[in-house]
Amino acid sequence: MTSAAGHSDVLIVGAGSAGSVVAARLSANPDCAVTVLEAGPGLDDPELLAQTANGLRLPIGGGSPLVRRYQTQLTDRPIRRLPIVRGATVGGSGAVNGGYFCRGLPKDFDRLAVPGWAWSDVLEHFRAIETDLDFSTPAHGSAGPILVRRTRETTGITQRFITAAERAGFPWIDDLNDVGPSSVSGVGAVPLNIVDGVRTGSGAGYLLPVLRRGNLTLLEQTRALRLRFSGSRAVGVDAVGPSGPITLTADRIVLCAGAIESAHVLMLSGIGDEAMLRAVGVPVVAALPVGMSCSDHPEWVLPTTWGVAPERPVLEVVLHTADDLEIRPYTGGFVAMTGNGTGGQPDWPHIGVALMRPRARGRITLVSADPDVPPRIEHRYDSEPADVAALQRGVDLVREIAGAATDVGQAAWSTSQHLCGSAPMGVDGDPRGVVDLQCRLHGIENLWVIDGSVLPMITSRGPHATIVMLGHRAAEFVA
Numbered sequence: 001m002t003s004a005a006g007h008s009d010v011l012i013v014g015a016g017s018a019g020s021v022v023a024a025r026l027s028a029n030p031d032c033a034v035t036v037l038e039a040g041p042g043l044d045d046p047e048l049l050a051q052t053a054n055g056l057r058l059p060i061g062g063g064s065p066l067v068r069r070y071q072t073q074l075t076d077r078p079i080r081r082l083p084i085v086r087g088a089t090v091g092g093s094g095a096v097n098g099g100y101f102c103r104g105l106p107k108d109f110d111r112l113a114v115p116g117w118a119w120s121d122v123l124e125h126f127r128a129i130e131t132d133l134d135f136s137t138p139a140h141g142s143a144g145p146i147l148v149r150r151t152r153e154t155t156g157i158t159q160r161f162i163t164a165a166e167r168a169g170f171p172w173i174d175d176l177n178d179v180g181p182s183s184v185s186g187v188g189a190v191p192l193n194i195v196d197g198v199r200t201g202s203g204a205g206y207l208l209p210v211l212r213r214g215n216l217t218l219l220e221q222t223r224a225l226r227l228r229f230s231g232s233r234a235v236g237v238d239a240v241g242p243s244g245p246i247t248l249t250a251d252r253i254v255l256c257a258g259a260i261e262s263a264h265v266l267m268l269s270g271i272g273d274e275a276m277l278r279a280v281g282v283p284v285v286a287a288l289p290v291g292m293s294c295s296d297h298p299e300w301v302l303p304t305t306w307g308v309a310p311e312r313p314v315l316e317v318v319l320h321t322a323d324d325l326e327i328r329p330y331t332g333g334f335v336a337m338t339g340n341g342t343g344g345q346p347d348w349p350h351i352g353v354a355l356m357r358p359r360a361r362g363r364i365t366l367v368s369a370d371p372d373v374p375p376r377i378e379h380r381y382d383s384e385p386a387d388v389a390a391l392q393r394g395v396d397l398v399r400e401i402a403g404a405a406t407d408v409g410q411a412a413w414s415t416s417q418h419l420c421g422s423a424p425m426g427v428d429g430d431p432r433g434v435v436d437l438q439c440r441l442h443g444i445e446n447l448w449v450i451d452g453s454v455l456p457m458i459t460s461r462g463p464h465a466t467i468v469m470l471g472h473r474a475a476e477f478v479a
Contacts, residue, residue, distance in 0.1 A: 008035040011250035013224045016092020018451040018471030019256030020207035025475035027216040035217045040088030042220035052095040055194030060085045075382040091203020098314035099194035104459030104466040125473040139178040145205030150189035151316040156309040158316045160405045161329040168401045187319040202468045225371040227269035234447035254448045262453045263291045263422035264375050267366040286443045288434045291364035295458040297416035298381040299354040303409035308332045325394040328352035353394035356460045359384040423453040438477035450474040
């Protein structure tokens with residue numbers, strides 16, 4: 001095997017929501033040689049760049065080169081399978097999503113009681129990543145590269161939903177990113193990293209502007225296959241790029257490939273549940289519970305009959321309830337959102353009912369030692385009856401609130417596609433822990449995981465802003 005970029009000080013696998021920030025932060029030191037592997041395309045192609053910048057479309061439809069597709073099993077009784085997508089380009093899923101940029105709640109961090117990760121520890125990093133164009137309070141940043149704004153001129157669907165929610169007694173929440181120590185129920189405008197129709201995620205905000213640094217190398221269309229070790233030290237990565245197989249070495253290796261692929265690379269490399277690894281013939285390097293306790297926000301979607309609101313962000317307001325439900329009145333149908341252009345297919349907006357603090361835990365497991373065989377993903381959403389009952393209460397609430405404004409169809413199982421927790425952070429002795437409080441692999445030297453994999457439990461809001469914050473905070477640990 002030949003090396004495309006020789007030896008680096010830091011090798012980052014994945015230029016996604018966290019990896020883009022880690023790469024930009026570490027390469028700010030001109031003495032630190034940083035190489036980034038990205039499985040998807042870079043954004044040199046102006047057409048692809050324009051797709052990631054258009055915040056009024058999700059460029060995830062059939063044939064999109066910007067995503068990687070997986071199958072998951074949502075429920076076990078009966079078995080319900082669903083295709084899911086993850087962003088595969090500079091900026092990762094944050095380059096192709098709906099722009100929802102709600103922070104995790106203070107109670108999410110304080111409840112964990114993990115030293116170094118209390119709300120008081122992370123707030124400065126939430127502030128550092130953003131420029132909030134609506135609020136200039138101490139809770140908000142004014143100099144970060146990610147622009148945040150809320151929709152002020154609501155029309156059509158969004159306004160009808162707000163009116164219906166307020167009639168039902170839910171108050172208006174001015175700022176969903178500054179709700180204080182206890183979350184309140186109510187309806188509020190979603191903080192969006194979409195301004196004047198332009199989406200700015202961490203790829204566009206952090207990595208693209210610094211790609212000309214002489215100490216920073218981005219290898220696009222280059223997929224990590226497995227890690228190389230010398231004893232208990234991670235020393236390199238076997239990958240495959242446009243010219244074939246390559247091996248790259250580094251003093252420090254950081255996995256930022258997202259909850260699915262970071263877990264997949266770890267397991268292919270012999271880090272995971274011992275019985276699972278032995279069953280597929282992968283030699284065990286470290287027995288750790290990778291992929292054994294994932295979480296995601298289950299979502300039931302209900303079709304409506306109100307008209308599509310064209311050329312709007314996908315989601316402009318949400319309603320939060322006291323029992324941790326998030327009601328989402330999507331502005332367009334899924335055909336319009338993804339730009340699939342499916343001729344003749346009817347399109348209508350949906351209302352989503354998502355459970356933001358689910359009890360259910362899913363699994364990512366290796367089914368083959370072949371890196372080309374995707375892992376098995378099981379969400380196991382129906383494994384906790386209390387979760388199913390909460391979702392049903394949310395559906396009843398939607399019918400009560402929105403029933404006068406629109407016909408509401410039958411609920412269907414879905415997922416918010418927020419998979420987290422496949423390599424959770426834990427203090428010494430935590431049986432679920434895969435990384436320590438500085439995101440280093442337990443028992444392995446020179447190896448970090450910095451992405452949604454390390455969240456010990458999913459946040460009470462969509463995790464994108466939290467994962468960008470995590471990249472900003474944890475870059476210091478690698479430096």
